[in-house]
Amino acid sequence: MATERGPRVTKRRGETRQRLLEAALVVFAEEGFGRSTVEQVCSRAGYSRGAFYSNFSTLDELFLAMWEQRSADHVARMREAFEASEQESAPDLQGVVEHLLRAVPLDEEWYRVSAEFTAHALRSPDLRRVIADRERAIAASTLPFLLKALAGIGRVVPDPEALSQALVAVHDGTALQCLSEPGDAVVRRRRTDLFTRVVIAYSNESGEES
The missing domain is CATH 1.10.357 (Tetracycline Repressor; domain 2)
Structure with missing residues (x-):
């Protein structure tokens, strides 16, 4: 059971990461990189701050x-x-x-x-x-x-x-x-x-x- 769960978690994490990347592009383009926030990216992607920080440490890294x-x-x-x-x-x-x-x-x-x-x-x-x-x-x-x-x-x-x-x-x-x-x-x-x-x-x- 553990080995079956691993790939699903990995896939879900990959999907979360991809949605954050796509949302960030829209937010950065609309707001400007310097004015964009983690909250705006998360809101656009439909995730919490926790989802962001489990994938990226900063907007620079994203x-x-x-x-x-x-x-x-x-x-x-x-x-x-x-x-x-x-x-x-x-x-x-x-x-x-x-x-x-x-x-x-x-x-x-x-x-x-x-x-x-x-x-x-x-x-x-x-x-x-x-x-x-x-x-x-x-x-x-x-x-x-x-x-x-x-x-x-x-x-x-x-x-x-x-x-x-x-x-x-x-x-x-x-x-x-x-x-x-x-x-x-x-x-x-x-x-x-x-x-x-x-x-x-x-x-x-x-x-x-x-």
């Missing part, structure tokens, strides 16, 4: 768990996008960039939440280190898909870390522009063009001098 989950989803999207790219009969640079953008869609709700948490984290040396470490881990997990796709069209990247940082900077900057003017097709087109130019700038055709 956000980082949310980020970890979204990072895993991001890696999965990158894999799917570039597996689709490999199936194309004659992929080119534009196709590679289009698949890359498909893997990093614009999400206003997440942008608002993550931007506010980043500002909060910059006030804490410990959180700064956590963010830097997690950004490096995400890059290490996703960049190989892009490098393989570029190799498939005859391009090599001398400094993958530099390319990764440049792409993150372009994504963050153009995301704000696109979300500020959601109906402007020109802004979206320029986002794609800028991604393409960055990939060209940080890669060479096979056989070129670096």
